[in-house]
Amino acid sequence: MVRFSNQFQYIDRINSMFNNKMDPFEIIRKYYYPGSLAYEILVEHSRMVAKKSLETAKNLKHLNPDMSFIEEAAMLHDIGIFLTDEPRLGCFGDEEYICHGYLGRELLEKEGLPAHALVCERHVGVGLSISDIEKQKLPLPMRDMLPFSLEEKIICFADKFFSKRIDALHIEKPIEEVRESIRKYGEDKLRIFDEMYDLFGKPR
Numbered sequence: 001m002v003r004f005s006n007q008f009q010y011i012d013r014i015n016s017m018f019n020n021k022m023d024p025f026e027i028i029r030k031y032y033y034p035g036s037l038a039y040e041i042l043v044e045h046s047r048m049v050a051k052k053s054l055e056t057a058k059n060l061k062h063l064n065p066d067m068s069f070i071e072e073a074a075m076l077h078d079i080g081i082f083l084t085d086e087p088r089l090g091c092f093g094d095e096e097y098i099c100h101g102y103l104g105r106e107l108l109e110k111e112g113l114p115a116h117a118l119v120c121e122r123h124v125g126v127g128l129s130i131s132d133i134e135k136q137k138l139p140l141p142m143r144d145m146l147p148f149s150l151e152e153k154i155i156c157f158a159d160k161f162f163s164k165r166i167d168a169l170h171i172e173k174p175i176e177e178v179r180e181s182i183r184k185y186g187e188d189k190l191r192i193f194d195e196m197y198d199l200f201g202k203p204r
Helices: 007-018 024-031 037-058 067-076 079-083 097-110 114-122 130-136 150-159 175-183 187-201
Strands: none
Touching (some): 024 067, 024 079, 037 079, 067 150, 079 097, 114 150
């Protein structure tokens, strides 16, 4: 039995086993019709998140981020939105929007992409703990959904800067707007984001 000294080694092993080069668009086209509103919003939002994620990762070369994985997972992080009831996004599923993370995880696990799947589940907000789910009575599985690996944290961070509004897909939010949107969920969530910003976002 292989033993790992920490969870980072475990995630690295998952990535090395399953993260062969793949085309995210092949996955997206299985679930979204090209030309539909949902497809356009998903792809354009994800492209912006992938771009910022890669820019962020390039400033962290000393931490050896997996650039290929980041690009792929950023393109797939919102794959589950079509299963939610969000007509403004062209999505007419049955679930609440907050469920799109764990639903995306389930989809990508079926596709044989377990590391990418974790990014789906762990990017919502700045991550959700069991305590968050209990206190807010969220319709989610009772487990921690917190970004853990470096790559998960980078994508979670980059995602906060872009809306899925059709008229604002390509506009990066200023940092203060991002902070104010997160502050609504509590000072503890803002503190987590600020820690991410200190590590990932400040000019170097």
